[in-house]
Amino acid sequence: MPGTRIGEKALTCLLYLSALIIIGILLAIVGYIVYKGLAMINLDFIMQAPRRAGKEGGISSTIVGTLYLTVLSLAIAAPLGVGTAIHLEEYAQKESYFAYLVTLTAETLAAIPSIIYGLFGFVFFVIYLKLGWSIWSGSLTLAIMVWPTITRTAQEAILSVPREYRENSLALGASKWQTIRKIVIPAAIPGIVTGMILALGRAIGETAAVLLTAGTSLGMPLSPADPARSMSVHLYMLAMEGLSMERAFGTAFLIIILLLFINYLANRSMSLLSHNGG
Amino acid sequence: MEKAIKMKSRELNLFYGNFQALYNINMDIEENRVTALIGPSGCGKSSFLRSLNRLNELIEGSRISGEVFLDDSAIYEKGINVVELRKKVGMVFQKPAVFPMSIYENVAYGPRIHGIKKRSELDEIVCRSLQSANLWDEVKDRLVAPANQMSGGQQQRLVIARVLAVQPEVILMDEPASALDPISTARLEELIAILKTRYTIVIVTHNMQQAARVSDYTGFFLHGCMLEFNRTEELFLNPRHNKTEDYITGRFG
Numbered sequence: 001m002p003g004t005r006i007g008e009k010a011l012t013c014l015l016y017l018s019a020l021i022i023i024g025i026l027l028a029i030v031g032y033i034v035y036k037g038l039a040m041i042n043l044d045f046i047m048q049a050p051r052r053a054g055k056e057g058g059i060s061s062t063i064v065g066t067l068y069l070t071v072l073s074l075a076i077a078a079p080l081g082v083g084t085a086i087h088l089e090e091y092a093q094k095e096s097y098f099a100y101l102v103t104l105t106a107e108t109l110a111a112i113p114s115i116i117y118g119l120f121g122f123v124f125f126v127i128y129l130k131l132g133w134s135i136w137s138g139s140l141t142l143a144i145m146v147w148p149t150i151t152r153t154a155q156e157a158i159l160s161v162p163r164e165y166r167e168n169s170l171a172l173g174a175s176k177w178q179t180i181r182k183i184v185i186p187a188a189i190p191g192i193v194t195g196m197i198l199a200l201g202r203a204i205g206e207t208a209a210v211l212l213t214a215g216t217s218l219g220m221p222l223s224p225a226d227p228a229r230s231m232s233v234h235l236y237m238l239a240m241e242g243l244s245m246e247r248a249f250g251t252a253f254l255i256i257i258l259l260l261f262i263n264y265l266a267n268r269s270m271s272l273l274s275h276n277g278g
Numbered sequence: 279m280e281k282a283i284k285m286k287s288r289e290l291n292l293f294y295g296n297f298q299a300l301y302n303i304n305m306d307i308e309e310n311r312v313t314a315l316i317g318p319s320g321c322g323k324s325s326f327l328r329s330l331n332r333l334n335e336l337i338e339g340s341r342i343s344g345e346v347f348l349d350d351s352a353i354y355e356k357g358i359n360v361v362e363l364r365k366k367v368g369m370v371f372q373k374p375a376v377f378p379m380s381i382y383e384n385v386a387y388g389p390r391i392h393g394i395k396k397r398s399e400l401d402e403i404v405c406r407s408l409q410s411a412n413l414w415d416e417v418k419d420r421l422v423a424p425a426n427q428m429s430g431g432q433q434q435r436l437v438i439a440r441v442l443a444v445q446p447e448v449i450l451m452d453e454p455a456s457a458l459d460p461i462s463t464a465r466l467e468e469l470i471a472i473l474k475t476r477y478t479i480v481i482v483t484h485n486m487q488q489a490a491r492v493s494d495y496t497g498f499f500l501h502g503c504m505l506e507f508n509r510t511e512e513l514f515l516n517p518r519h520n521k522t523e524d525y526i527t528g529r530f531g
Contacts, residue, residue, distance in 0.1 A: 164375030171369040
């Protein structure tokens with residue numbers, strides 16, 4: 001039937017087109033930001049502190065603030081997330097109500113918009129715990145936000161470790177914890193690291209939650225008790241208040257570079273996982 | 279001459295939830311002999327094997343009644359240290375699951391778990407275990423190579439070396455040759471013949487010729503019951519039960 005043939009061709013064309021559009025959009029965004037931002041990038045922009053609210057100077061304090069926030073939030077969320085995953089996969093009874101509750105919580109947390117985390121962090125950490133606008137408040141808020149991501153990926157990584165490894169280890173007289181520590185976690189580590197890197201990327205890009213909890217101070221943050229402005233927040237302020245579009249694009253460019261680098265790391269550890277054969 | 283009994287089960291029943299997998303198993307396992315467990319799939323022979331080192335406990339909802347003894351101690355008694363039991367009763371599984379680490383580290387895993395830290399001591403155990411498993415000559419120059427690059431037959435012998443490194447008294451083997459080619463299987467059977475001089479071996483097998491070749495005693499399992507237990511020649515030549523005869527002559531299974 002000629003009708004079906006034409007229909008099939010049209011469908012193939014449409015599918016091809018949609019794939020093309022996706023690539024086009026990505027290239028347009030990255031291309032435009034590179035085109036607009038590259039002109040701003042030099043050592044001064046990276047190394048100098050912002051002056052006149054960011055209208056002049058560089059973005060050094062926001063880079064430091066971003067690194068501070070992401071590293072600290074990951075340091076809090078990683079043990080929590082991996083611990084949760086180990087509990088769910090290795091200790092909790094599969095049908096137990098508690099395991100169901102934890103999984104449901106993680107899923108719900110993952111679906112909450114980040115501005116809600118920001119509001120919660122603002123009320124709880126900034127005001128109630130009197131941490132003020134600080135790296136502590138920001139990191140704790142980000143940690144809660146990325147915790148489900150880390151849990152989920154760690155769960156999958158642990159689940160993919162063959163059951164035979166556990167049986168063999170236990171049959172050799174190893175305790176459950178020895179088996180987890182010496183066999184399960186080493187075999188799952190590439191997957192766990194991938195999850196952490198994804199979480200890192202999410203934390204770096206986060207604006208709303210950080211704006212409400214770490215503040216917008218342009219000073220160089222020294223201790224975690226200091227307020228800080230992350231690169232994403234800085235970009236938002238620069239663009240929103242019309243301070244300097246060139247600098248906004250310069251910041252955007254650096255964020256994208258950072259994220260691409262992190263994605264590259266995630267892919268690398270993924271391929272490591274497949275090399276080890278799980 | 280008095281036979282030395284290494285392990286025995288008395289009135290052993292095993293349940294998975296509401297399903298009863300074993301009924302009243304009474305078996306004497308003689309020291310330094312090979313005892314084979316045969317029977318069709320799902321007959322309970324692997325379940326019985328796994329109740330000898332309490333590995334069945336890993337399955338949620340499993341429970342037993344009756345008793346299993348290692349020497350004179352009841353292994354299901356409260357206060358029995360499962361770690362100590364599994365050190366004494368090692369196990370080789372159907373699929374050789376080598377850990378994703380080097381050949382050396384695979385063998386050293388057990389001794390390390392049990393607290394041996396000195397490198398020279400570990401070196402000696404690794405060497406001795408690999409020699410006992412007939413693997414030393416093939417791997418002595420590449421102990422640091424990843425274990426999962428070895429052939430299937432080598433992996434199975436590595437797993438045996440890993441068990442020997444813990445210095446067990448009993449070795450349980452759950453269809454150890456089912457994933458091996460005929461040459462590797464022949465090597466494994468030779469190895470079993472050597473190992474039985476120092477260890478007590480219980481082997482589950484689907485292969486009746488294998489049971490006849492390697493074992494001294496054979497137990498025939500059907501639907502969770504042990505229908506017959508006897509010296510291997512006796513069981514194969516003069517089966518007492520007609521179901522046994524049907525099975526070993528290939529009429530079902």
